Amino acid sequence: MLNVKDLIVFYENAIAVNDLSMEVREGQIVGVIGSNSAGKTTLMNTLSGLIWDMLIKEQRKGGERITVMGSVHFFEEDISKLPAFRRAQQGIVLCRERHPVFPDSSVTENLKIAGYLRKRAEVKQGIELSFDLFPNLARHRSRKAGFLSGGEQQMLAIGMAMMVGPKLLLLDEPLLGLSPAMQTQVVEAIKDVRRHTGVTLVIAEQFARPLLPWLDFAYVIENGMLTLTGPGPELMDNPEIKSAYFGV
Amino acid sequence: MAQRKERIDRGIKVRSDDVFALTSWREMAYLAFPRVVPVVLLFLLGAVASIYWERVLVTTCMFALLAISWDILASAGMVSLGQALFFGVGAYIAGTLNHYFGISPWLTIPIATLGGGVVCTLVLLPVLRLRGIYFAMVTMILPLMIERVIEATKIFGGTEGISGLNTLGNVHTEFLVAAVMVWVVLFSFRRMMSTDYGLLLKGINDNDRAVMSAGMNIYYYKAQALFLSSAVGAFAGAFMTHAYQFVGMPVFALDYSIIPIASVAVGGAGTLAGPMLGSFILVPLSELLRGLGGLRVVIYAVILVVCTVGLPEGIFHYLSRKYNQFERWVKVER
Incomplete structure (x- = not known):
């Protein structure tokens, strides 16, 4: 479904993603595991096309020069040069890190904004689906999103990404800043999302422990380079993963 | 072979950032040039200009x-x-x-x-x-x-x-x-x-x-x-x-x-020198255009728009980047 080949991203002279290739099959949950500054967010931005927007903005203000090389194919079609909104229309939707929501709008309004391009019936369905998946959101449906807790905002952000109707959902650090209990809840929610909608997921995350057992395939990256690959449960037993991500 | 453009500091800039700049005339001139020349230029301009x-x-x-x-x-x-x-x-x-x-x-x-x-x-x-x-x-x-x-x-x-x-x-x-x-x-x-x-x-x-x-x-x-x-x-x-x-x-x-804000937009914010450069472009320019009557403001505005759209970082930022850094094509190493 998604094929990434020889992807290289430079921020000025610093390399963020180094010769990375990966493949995502339909219906899978794929993880990109890496510590801080490994290049996870850059990878997600490149897959979703946001990098082109950053590139243009930096260029205009004479800031850092961003260089992107390599190819991204989605359903056999080359989308390497497509801007973010085109990719979202084709079904690649990114849920950015630090749960970005519209703080001054209510939960329902947030979902409606995200579903602006869908039909009215689809929006209604989508909102119901979000409330089914995340019962916490249903309880706060008319509350301002800015007043929700971090975990609830994360669930809302995932719900908003779902509203766009993705074929491939990219989650950037969905567990960031959440308590272990909240993390398990979000992981459960992510599994529910897959079960209900059959959407394909790519999750970038550094908290590997709650996530790894459920990953169909995981890519471990360090300093922008692939170091390990394999099905999630297999990697659980890998001594390197244990020492680097579980602190054993 | 894949290539990318690299932007790095000039060697002379790196050398003259240090106290060692004081050991070489070339480095001292490099430091002094952007500071002394505008000062001298302004006084020279004042000396040769008409009363108006x-x-x-x-x-x-x-x-x-x-x-x-x-x-x-x-x-x-x-x-x-x-x-x-x-x-x-x-x-x-x-x-x-x-x-x-x-x-x-x-x-x-x-x-x-x-x-x-x-x-x-x-x-x-x-x-x-x-x-x-x-x-x-x-x-x-x-x-x-x-x-x-x-x-x-x-x-x-x-x-x-x-x-x-x-x-x-x-x-x-x-x-x-x-x-x-x-x-x-x-x-x-x-x-x-x-x-x-x-x-x-x-x-x-x-x-x-x-x-x-x-x-x-x-x-x-x-x-x-x-x-x-x-x-x-x-x-x-x-x-x-x-x-x-x-x-x-x-x-x-x-x-x-x-006009001060326009100068900042043209010159480049946050440097103090940029706004000054901006006003030294805009104010004499508006004087030059005075002969055009009503069109003056239009042309002035067009120049302002072209400057802010074409060089949003500001002229000063652009010049200082060109002075301190250079660009070259390099092979991408994997």
Whole structure:
């Protein structure tokens, strides 16, 4: 479904993603595991096309020069040069890190904004689906999103990404800043999302422990380079993963 | 083979960043060139210019000071739309002191500089807690309000203003004072912004909550920045009062608020030198276009738009990047 080949991203002279290739099959949950500054967010931005927007903005203000090389194919079609909104229309939707929501709008309004391009019936369905998946959101449906807790905002952000109707959902650090209990809840929610909608997921995350057992395939990256690959449960037993991500 | 463009500092820049610069004439020249040449150039221009253009240069210097004062405020996180407030207050203090008390311009200008700084700081003190657009709104409205107060109460000459004030002497003296003042203000404030105190002001702009958490009372420092900035603006006002030998309601006009901001947009914000460069482009340019009559404003506006769209970072940032860095194609190593 998604094929990434020889992807290289430079921020000025610093390399963020180094010769990375990966493949995502339909219906899978794929993880990109890496510590801080490994290049996870850059990878997600490149897959979703946001990098082109950053590139243009930096260029205009004479800031850092961003260089992107390599190819991204989605359903056999080359989308390497497509801007973010085109990719979202084709079904690649990114849920950015630090749960970005519209703080001054209510939960329902947030979902409606995200579903602006869908039909009215689809929006209604989508909102119901979000409330089914995340019962916490249903309880706060008319509350301002800015007043929700971090975990609830994360669930809302995932719900908003779902509203766009993705074929491939990219989650950037969905567990960031959440308590272990909240993390398990979000992981459960992510599994529910897959079960209900059959959407394909790519999750970038550094908290590997709650996530790894459920990953169909995981890519471990360090300093922008692939170091390990394999099905999630297999990697659980890998001594390197244990020492680097579980602190054993 | 895949290639990408690389941007790195010039070797001479890296070498002259260090104290070793003092061991080589080439490195010292590299450092001195962008600082000395503009200074020499300005004085040379003043020496060869006709009386008319010398006057234009004086006005340009004053707009440069206003633009610098805008940039100081902006560096401390206060976006102002009302440099005219500083300009006008300085102008009226100098004008009234000279007219009613007969004090010489050589005294009224320093008094107006300090007094204008104090008055503007006190006036804006209550709104120091406002941020962004709210602070800008207040600063924009205040000069317009004062203008109407003068019109309504007819104080300080009312609508007619005060004319027949003393001058500083001839236009050459005026130019010398203005040019020296511009360079003194520019270099001393640039120096200040690179000290710890300047870092603190920039920190307030970047993230005021972080500065608060570090135990600093940001309003105290914001008030100081406000004083410094408004004193510079008030100096410009006081100086222009004596150059025109007139003070009246036009000193609170929108021009004195807009042109400094336009200069910053053209020159590049946050450097102090950029705004100055910007006003040295815009003000003489607007004089040059004066022969075109009504089209003048149109052409002026087009140039402004082209500059801000084509080089949003500002001319100064662009030039300094070209001076300090170079680009080359390199092979991508995997």
